[in-house]
Amino acid sequence: MxxxxxxxxxxxxxxxxxxxxxxxxxxxxxxxxxxxxxxxxxxxxxxxxxxxxxxxxxxxxxxxxxxxxxxxxxxxxxxxxxxxxxxxxxxxxxxxxxxxxxxxxxxxxxxxxxxxxxxxxxxxxxxxxxxxxxxxxQLPAQPHDGFRIDGVTLDDNGKSVSFNMHAPGDEIEIFVTGPQGWVFDAPQAQASKDGYTTFQAPILDAPQDATLSGASVVILAKAGRQSIETEISVP
The missing domain is CATH 2.60.40 (Immunoglobulin-like)
Structure with a gap:
C-alpha cells in the first residue's frame, strides 16, 4: 500500500x-x-x-x-x-x-x-x-447522450427502484447505492424499448420506517471499458 x-x-x-x-x-x-x-x-x-x-x-x-x-x-x-x-x-x-x-x-x-x-x-x-x-x-465519467440513466422511480410496493438506461451494448453491470443503511441487490433488466432498457433494483435492507422518496441514489454503470456514475433524486 x-x-x-x-x-x-x-x-x-x-x-x-x-x-x-x-x-x-x-x-x-x-x-x-x-x-x-x-x-x-x-x-x-x-x-x-x-x-x-x-x-x-x-x-x-x-x-x-x-x-x-x-x-x-x-x-x-x-x-x-x-x-x-x-x-x-x-x-x-x-x-x-x-x-x-x-x-x-x-x-x-x-x-x-x-x-x-x-x-x-x-x-x-x-x-x-x-x-x-x-x-x-479512470474514474467513472458523467452520463452523456450515448450512455445515460433516466426516470428513477420507487416502485409502488416500496421494495425496489426502477430506472431506464441507454447504454452502448448489451453487457451492462450496474451498482446502486443509497443513503446510510440502504442496501440494494444487483439490478435486473425488465424490458427494452426505443433504445432504453428498464432495470429494477430490489431493496435488500433499509432503516426501519424509512422511505427513499425525496432521497437520492447513486447509480454506477459499466459497459465494456466505459463507466458512468450519477446521483439522482427519487420522486
Whole structure:
C-alpha cells in the first residue's frame, strides 16, 4: 500500500492516490460492498492545513466468493483523493489512517498510517504525475447522450427502484447505492424499448420506517471499458 501526493496547486488543491497492490487471488472492497464487507476508510483528521479530503472510487466488479456477493476489486487498485488546503498554496502535512478489508479465502482487517509533507516548491516526478493522472482519468465519467440513466422511480410496493438506461451494448453491470443503511441487490433488466432498457433494483435492507422518496441514489454503470456514475433524486 502506498500514498502518492502531488504538490499543491496555486488554488490549494492537492491530488493524491492510495495504491493498493493486491497479489493474485486477493480482493478488497468498494465504497459500498453490499450487505457484507468492510468499505475502505481513510481518516485525515490529523492532517495539517487540510480543509477537506474526498476519496474517490473506480468502478468495481461484482464478486461471488461462495459466501456472499459483493462489490469490490480483484486486481491492484488506486483510489484517487482530492484534498483542499485551508491556506492555499502553502505547505500541508497529509496524515491519513487507512482501514480496509483484504480477502483471499477469508477477509482480514488491514490498518496503515501515512504521513506525507507537500509544498508548492516540491517537484513531482513524471512517474508520480502519471500515476495520479491515470487514476483520476479512470474514474467513472458523467452520463452523456450515448450512455445515460433516466426516470428513477420507487416502485409502488416500496421494495425496489426502477430506472431506464441507454447504454452502448448489451453487457451492462450496474451498482446502486443509497443513503446510510440502504442496501440494494444487483439490478435486473425488465424490458427494452426505443433504445432504453428498464432495470429494477430490489431493496435488500433499509432503516426501519424509512422511505427513499425525496432521497437520492447513486447509480454506477459499466459497459465494456466505459463507466458512468450519477446521483439522482427519487420522486
Amino acid at each position: 502506498r500514498l502518492t501526493a502531488l504538490p499543491p496547486s496555486e488554488d490549494g488543491v492537492i491530488l493524491a492516490i492510495l495504491d493498493v497492490d493486491l497479489l493474485p487471488g486477493w480482493k478488497t472492497y468498494w465504497r459500498d460492498p453490499g450487505d457484507a464487507g468492510i468499505p475502505p476508510q481513510l481518516d485525515f483528521a490529523k492532517s495539517a492545513n487540510i480543509e477537506t479530503a474526498e476519496t474517490k472510487f473506480p468502478a468495481p466488479e461484482r464478486i461471488d466468493d461462495g459466501y456472499a456477493v459483493w462489490a469490490g476489486y480483484t486486481y491492484p487498485v488506486a483510489f484517487p483523493i482530492r484534498l483542499d488546503q485551508r491556506e492555499a498554496g502553502t505547505q500541508s502535512v497529509i496524515d491519513v489512517n487507512v482501514f480496509m478489508g483484504i480477502c483471499e479465502k477469508i477477509c482480514i482487517p488491514v490498518q496503515a498510517e501515512f504521513n506525507v509533507t507537500v509544498a508548492p516548491q516540491d517537484a513531482a516526478t513524471d512517474y508520480e504525475k502519471h500515476l495520479v493522472e491515470t487514476a483520476f482519468r
